[in-house]
Amino acid sequence: MADSPTFPRPTTDRPVYVVGGGPGGLSVAYALRARGVRAVVLERADRVGASWRGHYDRLHLHTTRRLSALPGLPIPRRFGRWVARDDVVRYLEKYAEHHELEIVTGVEVSRIDRTSDGWLLHATGGRELTGAAVVVATGFNHTPYVPDWPGRDTYAGAFLHASGYRNAEPYAGRDVLVVGAGNTGAEIAVDLAEGGAARVRLAVRTVPHIVRRSTAGWAAQYTGVLVRRLPVPLVDALARPLARLSVPDLSAHGLPRPGTGLYSRVTEGAIPVQDVGLIDAVRSKRVEVVAAVEGFEDRKVLLADGTRIEPDAVVAATGYTRALEGLVGHLAVLTENGRPATHGARSPHNAPGLYFTGFTNPISGMLRELALDAEKIAKAIVRSHGTTVSGLPSDPGAAPRT
Numbered sequence: 251m252a253d254s255p256t257f258p259r260p261t262t263d264r265p266v267y268v269v270g271g272g273p274g275g276l277s278v279a280y281a282l283r284a285r286g287v288r289a290v291v292l293e294r295a296d297r298v299g300a301s302w303r304g305h306y307d308r309l310h311l312h313t314t315r316r317l318s319a320l321p322g323l324p325i326p327r328r329f330g331r332w333v334a335r336d337d338v339v340r341y342l343e344k345y346a347e348h349h350e351l352e353i354v355t356g357v358e359v360s361r362i363d364r365t366s367d368g369w370l371l372h373a374t375g376g377r378e379l380t381g382a383a384v385v386v387a388t389g390f391n392h393t394p395y396v397p398d399w400p401g402r403d404t405y406a407g408a409f410l411h412a413s414g415y416r417n418a419e420p421y422a423g424r425d426v427l428v429v430g431a432g433n434t435g436a437e438i439a440v441d442l443a444e445g446g447a448a449r450v451r452l453a454v455r456t457v458p459h460i461v462r463r464s465t466a467g468w469a470a471q472y473t474g475v476l477v478r479r480l481p482v483p484l485v486d487a488l489a490r491p492l493a494r495l496s497v498p499d500l501s502a503h504g505l506p507r508p509g510t511g512l513y514s515r516v517t518e519g520a521i522p523v524q525d526v527g528l529i530d531a532v533r534s535k536r537v538e539v540v541a542a543v544e545g546f547e548d549r550k551v552l553l554a555d556g557t558r559i560e561p562d563a564v565v566a567a568t569g570y571t572r573a574l575e576g577l578v579g580h581l582a583v584l585t586e587n588g589r590p591a592t593h594g595a596r597s598p599h600n601a602p603g604l605y606f607t608g609f610t611n612p613i614s615g616m617l618r619e620l621a622l623d624a625e626k627i628a629k630a631i632v633r634s635h636g637t638t639v640s641g642l643p644s645d646p647g648a649a650p651r652t
Contacts, residue, residue: 263641265290266631267371267381269359269577271298274608274620275387276342277320280349281628284322286641290381291351292373294358299342301389302335307417308441309335312433312463312524313471313615321621323348332463362386362578362604369603382635383603385627386578386590390608390616393573396566401546408563412438415565418445425449427551427561429543431458433523435567440527442565443536450531451561453553455542457505459489459512459522460529462496470524474613477513486511497525503532504539516613572609595626603635 266282268275271293282289293300310332311318318333319325323345329337346353361372362384371379394411396402402409412434418441426447428439431454439452461470477485489512499507508515512522531537541555550558572588583598585591590606592598597605607623608616 264368264380264382266383266385266635267292267359267369267379268385268387269362269371270387270389270608271295271346271353271355272301272387272389272608273299273320273342273617274389274624275385276345276349276351277620277624278385278387278605278607278627279351279353280320280322280345281624282631283349283351285628285632287628287632288641289352289385291353292357292359292371292379293353293355294374296355297343298346298353298355299339301391302338302342304413305335306412306415306434306438306441307335308437310526311338311617312526313617314469317469317471317475317615318617319621320345320617321624360576362581364581364601364604383605383631385605385607385631386574387607388572388574388577390572390611391570393571395569395571397543397568399543399545401552404548405546405564406549407546407551407561410563410565412565412567413570418442418447421563422446423448424562425451425560426563426565427451427453427540427543427559428565428567429453430567430569431456431523432567432569433521434569435565436523436528437526438565438567439537440531443531444527449538449561450536451538451540451559452532453540453543454504455554456520457508458520459493459508459515460497460500460505460525461493461512461522463524463526465496470522471615471618474615475618478612478614482511482513482517485513489513498529498533500529500532500539503535505532513613519611521611521613578604594623595630597630597634603631605630 265288268279268289268291271291275291279289279291315325315329315331315333325341357374359371359373363370369381369384373379394413396411415438421442424447426442428435431452439450443450463470541553543551544554545552550560552558574584581601583591583601590609593606593609605627608620612619
């Protein structure tokens with residue numbers, strides 16, 4: 251890899267720029283290339299799949315191998331049904347190589363501006379790049395988010411966001427509090443309990459829906475695909491008896507059944523927690539459920555029920571922000587919560603030629619939807635911008651490939 255980024259050589263027409271070298275960006279780049287359109291991926295890290303490389307060691311896809319492949323290349327069968335983190339990274343590397351995608355690494359785009367006939371990207375080193383269209387694929391998990399808890403800045407105990415957690419080894423024999431009962435927090439709590447932590451507590455503010463990853467060989471993802479287009483109240487009604495049959499009542503352990511419907515929660519952005527050991531860990535008291543965190547005081551953590559605890563370490567599985575404000579916030583294309591107002595093949599009405607992918611968290615599986623969106627985005631770009639986007643470069647060395 252070169253010490254400094256090598257930008258694409260100018261062509262008669264302008265390429266489509268794809269910002270982000272994760273699954274979403276790579277799949278869009280392939281879909282465009284398959285249609286003869288030059289797509290240049292700009293990735294701020296030094297390799298593709300940077301977000302996946304940073305996840306905790308234990309992580310496997312919660313979606314099946316068959317329904318997680320990107321367009322144009324299946325995931326190898328040897329990776330198993332639930333693909334491990336390192337194998338996802340290997341797959342992304344192979345995907346970029348197999349499709350000969352044009353990728354420039356070490357390039358961060360700080361701002362995207364509309365021009366009279368296209369788009370201007372402000373990138374690393376003061377460079378300005380012009381494109382016929384832009385696809386923003388910087389990822390759902392972009393910037394770690396930590397709530398502004400009272401006393402957090404002066405807390406004297408060990409504290410880290412889940413993005414910095416790798417495995418349980420550093421916490422063997424220690425008392426650890428995991429904050430947040432989403433999929434990440436639940437799995438980290440199980441990993442700590444199985445990895446030798448002396449005590450593991452899971453702070454829960456909103457009780458999650460818990461689903462089995464698969465039942466009698468039927469993956470939960472298949473159900474997610476089938477019900478995605480059904481009315482929300484109907485799916486909520488269907489999910490209740492299924493939950494009672496497949497998931498035990500954990501009320502005595504601090505996890506009562508949620509009072510709101512499963513799919514209603516999904517529409518609000520809360521994906522169900524897939525059980526990868528949490529149910530057994532809670533029932534066996536290897537993971538203790540406690541009240542939500544309200545603040546910090548010296549080395550103590552204050553909980554919503556008034557309890558004060560003093561763990562050796564706190565892992566905040568409190569999610570991420572999309573961090574799109576600096577990039578496109580000035581274009582009036584974001585909602586109040588900072589997410590794109592449109593996604594997939596639809597451009598904002600006031601910003602034609604600007605596309606977003608990977609900023610939803612669908613019940614049917616993120617990678618599956620990224621693959622579908624990639625084809626839709628490519629078709630939309632060809633249909634709307636076919637006379638202004640450039641074809642594939644005649645010189646295969648125009649930009650480094652990774």
